[in-house]
Amino acid sequence: MAMTEVVVENVEQNVKEVLARYGNNPARMIEILQDLQDIYGYLPREVLREVSHQTEMPLTRVYHVATFFKAFTLKPRGKYTIQVCTGTACHVKGSYRVLERLEDVLGIKAGDTTDDLMFTLETVNCVGACALGPVVIVNHKYHAYMTPAKVESLIKEYREQ
Amino acid sequence: MVKLTIDGKEVVAREGQTVLEAAREAGIFIPALCYHHEVKPYAACRLCMVEVTRGKRTRFVTSCDYKVAEGMVVRTDTEKVQKCRRMVLELLMARCPNLPQLQELAQILGVDRVRFPEGDDDCILCGLCVRTCAEVVGLHALGYESRGFHRRVTTPFDEPSEECILCGACSYVCPVEVVPVVEEDGYRVMERWHKKSRLVACTKCGKFFMTEDELKFLQEKTGLPEERLKVCADCR
Incomplete structure (x- = not known):
């Protein structure tokens, strides 16, 4: 698979708009970065540099906030984020085998993104749906009672969408 | 009192x-x-x-x-x-x-043993380098990344900082001396921050005494002409 180029556009304008939403107040950095991550799917370097530039906050501070919270990612993410629950209940019901199968099918490890930027695979620890375990969540959609056998068709379904 | x-x-x-x-x-x-x-x-x-x-x-x-x-x-x-x-x-x-x-x-x-698993870090995260860069030098070349186990001191994105002038204040202030500054072949090098800058020689004695980045920084800060700044402390 060829590495898909990520295009980061309208940085200046987008940052300006998001900052205006929060009264250009750098104390609201978390909300600012959240909104920007919604636009780009992740936090590109040039966006963080622009935030630093427009808020006059040192880049070191912006970078610290962006790396402090697990909710932020500085790497491009796939179109679909696949979260495999590895909480106690799902684990007991065999979620690790589902995860292994997903890693095989996608050719990536948990925490990584496929080169075609379709899928990001990650683990979460309990999503409060233990009765449905093993649970796999794809872009906020819950897939219950997952098994390794169901993985391939699930991926196929999203690839074709 | x-x-x-x-x-x-x-x-x-x-x-x-x-x-x-x-x-x-x-x-x-x-x-x-x-x-x-x-x-x-x-x-x-x-x-x-x-x-x-x-x-x-x-x-x-x-x-x-x-x-x-x-x-x-x-x-x-x-x-x-x-x-x-x-x-x-x-x-x-x-x-x-x-x-x-x-x-x-x-x-x-009187600590004679360490009961915890050994790590392999050399930075105690005291933050003196970060604070000195910000409060004394007035630049923000250094900062923190991440948190908990993964917290560390670095330049943004681990890239050479555009702000860093290689003044060496962070090296001077480090209590455990893990920020070495090396001068070789007309350059000052700080490996830890992936940064190097060409050295400037004193116009009187010819000794290298500051980096080009420092000179630029001082020019902007003081507004003095280059000739005056390019004289080392000994010759001034």
Whole structure:
């Protein structure tokens, strides 16, 4: 698979708009970065540099906030984020085998993104749906009672969408 | 003037002084790695823990950022305080097993073993380099990344910082000396921050004495002509 180029556009304008939403107040950095991550799917370097530039906050501070919270990612993410629950209940019901199968099918490890930027695979620890375990969540959609056998068709379904 | 007692000794301190400063002026030893009088206290290393009694209440505080108050009773030598410091040092030594400065402190404080799994870090995260860069030099080349186990001091994105002028203040202030500055072939190199800058020679004696980035920084800051800044301290 060829590495898909990520295009980061309208940085200046987008940052300006998001900052205006929060009264250009750098104390609201978390909300600012959240909104920007919604636009780009992740936090590109040039966006963080622009935030630093427009808020006059040192880049070191912006970078610290962006790396402090697990909710932020500085790497491009796939179109679909696949979260495999590895909480106690799902684990007991065999979620690790589902995860292994997903890693095989996608050719990536948990925490990584496929080169075609379709899928990001990650683990979460309990999503409060233990009765449905093993649970796999794809872009906020819950897939219950997952098994390794169901993985391939699930991926196929999203690839074709 | 504020009167307080430190280890049974009457001490007169200035208003707004910290317990650590008052104790050190009175000749009482309190260990500290993240303290430096040129920058704001940060209370990161936790080695300066003391026991403070005000009225009926006794508690543990970091003396580097705890202000003196009238009638305060401070103890720096109780068994509890020493135990606390030994634990803090033990944790630092587990994180950074190869720092002579920590071994030396271990001798003084009586830490003779480390019960925790050994890490392989060399930075104690005291933040002195970060704070010196920001507060003394006035630049923001260094900062933190991540949190918890993964927290570390670095330049944004681990790239050479555009702001860094290679002044070396971070190297000078590092209490465990893990930010080396090397000068070779007309360059000043700071490997830890992936940065190098060409050196400028003094126009009088010809010795290298500052980096091109420093010169530019000083020009912008002082507005003085280049010829005046390109003379080293010895020839000035």
